[in-house]
Amino acid sequence: MKLRFWGVRGSIAYPGPNTVEFGGNTPCLELRFSEKNRLIIIDAGTGIHPLGNRLVSEDIKDGPIAAEIFITHTHWDHIIGFPFFRPIYIPGTKLNVYGPITFEDDSLEKIIGDLLRYRYFPVLHGELRANIKYFQLGECKMDLGDGIILKTKYLNHPLLCLGYRFEFDGKVLCTAYDTEPFKNIFSTDEKAPDFDPVVRAEGEEAARKENEKLLDFYRDADILIHDCQYTREEYISSKIGWGHSFFEHAIDSAHAANVKKVVLFHHDPLRTDKELMALEKYCRELVNNRWDLKIVVAKEGMEIEL
Amino acid sequence: MEYHHRLTILEHYIRELPPFPSTIDKVMEICAESNTSPIDLTKVISLDPVLTGKIMQLVNSAYFGLSREIISLVRAVIMLGMNTVKNLVLGATVLNTFGKRQNFRALNMDMFWEHSLGVGVIAKLIAKKRNIDKRLLEGYFIAGLLHDIGKIPLNSKFSNEYMNILDIPGKKPQPLFISEKRLLGVDHTHVGNLIAKKWKLGEEISDAITFHHAPETYQGFQNDILFTVILSDYYANSAQIGFSGNHHMENVWPEALQYLADNADFSFYDIDAFNGEVEQEIEKAQIFLKVAG
Numbered sequence: 001m002k003l004r005f006w007g008v009r010g011s012i013a014y015p016g017p018n019t020v021e022f023g024g025n026t027p028c029l030e031l032r033f034s035e036k037n038r039l040i041i042i043d044a045g046t047g048i049h050p051l052g053n054r055l056v057s058e059d060i061k062d063g064p065i066a067a068e069i070f071i072t073h074t075h076w077d078h079i080i081g082f083p084f085f086r087p088i089y090i091p092g093t094k095l096n097v098y099g100p101i102t103f104e105d106d107s108l109e110k111i112i113g114d115l116l117r118y119r120y121f122p123v124l125h126g127e128l129r130a131n132i133k134y135f136q137l138g139e140c141k142m143d144l145g146d147g148i149i150l151k152t153k154y155l156n157h158p159l160l161c162l163g164y165r166f167e168f169d170g171k172v173l174c175t176a177y178d179t180e181p182f183k184n185i186f187s188t189d190e191k192a193p194d195f196d197p198v199v200r201a202e203g204e205e206a207a208r209k210e211n212e213k214l215l216d217f218y219r220d221a222d223i224l225i226h227d228c229q230y231t232r233e234e235y236i237s238s239k240i241g242w243g244h245s246f247f248e249h250a251i252d253s254a255h256a257a258n259v260k261k262v263v264l265f266h267h268d269p270l271r272t273d274k275e276l277m278a279l280e281k282y283c284r285e286l287v288n289n290r291w292d293l294k295i296v297v298a299k300e301g302m303e304i305e306l
Numbered sequence: 307m308e309y310h311h312r313l314t315i316l317e318h319y320i321r322e323l324p325p326f327p328s329t330i331d332k333v334m335e336i337c338a339e340s341n342t343s344p345i346d347l348t349k350v351i352s353l354d355p356v357l358t359g360k361i362m363q364l365v366n367s368a369y370f371g372l373s374r375e376i377i378s379l380v381r382a383v384i385m386l387g388m389n390t391v392k393n394l395v396l397g398a399t400v401l402n403t404f405g406k407r408q409n410f411r412a413l414n415m416d417m418f419w420e421h422s423l424g425v426g427v428i429a430k431l432i433a434k435k436r437n438i439d440k441r442l443l444e445g446y447f448i449a450g451l452l453h454d455i456g457k458i459p460l461n462s463k464f465s466n467e468y469m470n471i472l473d474i475p476g477k478k479p480q481p482l483f484i485s486e487k488r489l490l491g492v493d494h495t496h497v498g499n500l501i502a503k504k505w506k507l508g509e510e511i512s513d514a515i516t517f518h519h520a521p522e523t524y525q526g527f528q529n530d531i532l533f534t535v536i537l538s539d540y541y542a543n544s545a546q547i548g549f550s551g552n553h554h555m556e557n558v559w560p561e562a563l564q565y566l567a568d569n570a571d572f573s574f575y576d577i578d579a580f581n582g583e584v585e586q587e588i589e590k591a592q593i594f595l596k597v598a599g
Contacts, residue, residue, distance in 0.1 A: 154385070156387060157387065158387055158389035159389070159390065160386070160390060182384060182385070183384075185344045185383065185384065186344050186345055186380060186383075187343075187344075187345060194343055194345040194346070196345065198440065199345060199348075202378055202380040202381065202441070203344075203380050203384055206378075206380060206381040206384040207384050210384065241387075241388070243387070
């Protein structure tokens with residue numbers, strides 16, 4: 001498996017002098033299984049635009065493009081690049097698009113397809129030349145063929161959002177974005193008027209269990225790509241419930257699940273290159289050879305061989 | 307009208323089953339607050355069979371039946387997050403403008419709601435009395451709350467026929483589900499089963515909905531919840547807690563009663579002691595729904 005990061009920024013694309021080093025495109029990962037001639041793309045943020053360009057300039061000479069796109073969730077930063085993915089305009093392209101649905105019960109095809117409406121875009125989804133099929137996923141285990149096994153898990157985000165775990169040839173890659181720790185949101189204050197001990201116990205048990213299930217999902221992964229939008233201070237002071245994690249939580253989770261390498265991902269748009277470099281240093285110092293865990297902050301263009 | 311045609315109409319209606327008019331104002335109020343209290347959110351959902359079912363649908367579809375436990379609303383809110391639950395509830399409420407009182411022409415909506423809630427509360431009290439695991443109590447409540455859910459589509463889509471059906475028992479004493487079957491070709495347990503399938507409700511709740519008038523034919527493994535709901539339904543009817551159209555309640559299947567008594571130190575007379583508690587719960591719910599919080 002070979003992994004390449006085409007977009008690592010969260011929320012909104014953020015080009016500019018402060019994001020030159022780590023990049024400003026929103027999430028898109030390319031996962032290659034070269035000996036099986038398989039291409040998997042995770043998310044269609046703005047990073048999918050340069051990926052599409054490369055596929056068109058380099059891959060198409062070897063035959064039509066075939067890829068599977070796994071959407072973690074349908075917030076804009078994870079799908080907005082889709083209309084700009086050039087292969088969708090090329091006859092012969094075959095795409096299978098997978099992703100979770102929202103509470104509204106609209107199909108994935110409708111949610112993604114709605115990006116291509118005249119009010120937003122000059123081409124309609126129905127006019128695309130590629131052969132595109134949509135598949136809705138929940139929590140599941142799937143055999144993708146060629147020895148590639150997929151497992152999915154719901155994360156903790158304001159919209160249903162899936163983590164993806166790919167297992168191939170004894171190696172494991174796991175994604176955990178966008179997410180924050182599950183917590184009991186019911187009252188724990190015994191003096192509060194709505195306090196109910198049974199509810200508190202149930203709430204705490206539910207949060208504990210969900211966090212445990214997440215660790216099981218990451219267990220023994222070679223690479224865990226984890227949300228790190230906030231610093232701990234930002235998270236605690238004003239971002240609880242926004243659906244994103246902080247650096248220390250990502251590292252603790254990776255360690256607890258016996259992960260080999262954690263890639264810190266989904267950077268806040270306002271996080272500067274300088275800050276990210278300092279945070280990477282800080283995180284490595286936190287671990288400081290105590291744990292056998294490698295830490296890297298995701299960068300656009302970065303490649304990792306598994 | 308043909309049976310199959312009726313079924314098509316019902317299936318179509320079930321897709322967009324509207325929540326209860328009595329809970330809508332409170333739902334809107336709670337969901338409009340930017341800092342909604344999670345306990346208020348779960349409370350307002352638990353007072354509406356349709357909303358409860360829809361949340362269960364989401365949790366069950368999200369989890370693809372991986373977990374066999376009955377998932378509580380508290381757990382659903384933690385797993386799915388306040389936003390998803392709030393939006394789902396709001397979506398179900400706003401999108402369905404036909405959830406109005408005139409859709410309850412045959413059955414009295416407030417009385418029906420009271421009956422459903424009453425059966426839920428009694429089922430939970432019986433389970434508690436029988437020392438059922440605390441974590442399972444909410445499942446008993448939900449099964450009781452939803453047991454008659456199949457009456458909503460019948461009442462809304464075939465209200466003229468349903469008015470006739472409700473009249474019949476006065477002339478010839480027979481349980482409501484038999485009259486439904488005779489006049490419409492389909493009864494509320496069958497419609498309830500369609501809803502349970504659509505919402506992917508767990509076996510525990512689904513079987514209580516489907517078999518609460520036919521326990522003697524039941525071959526599944528959810529006897530405990532099913533028999534509890536049957537007894538609760540009987541009691542709610544005889545104590546006249548709300549009214550769901552059944553003038554001639556059939557007796558509780560003796561084997562069900564025997565089962566409940568055998569599996570815990572429990573007798574039918576224990577329920578009499580619940581009466582005050584049930585009334586109190588219903589009153590609390592009414593205050594919560596009708597008085598601005």
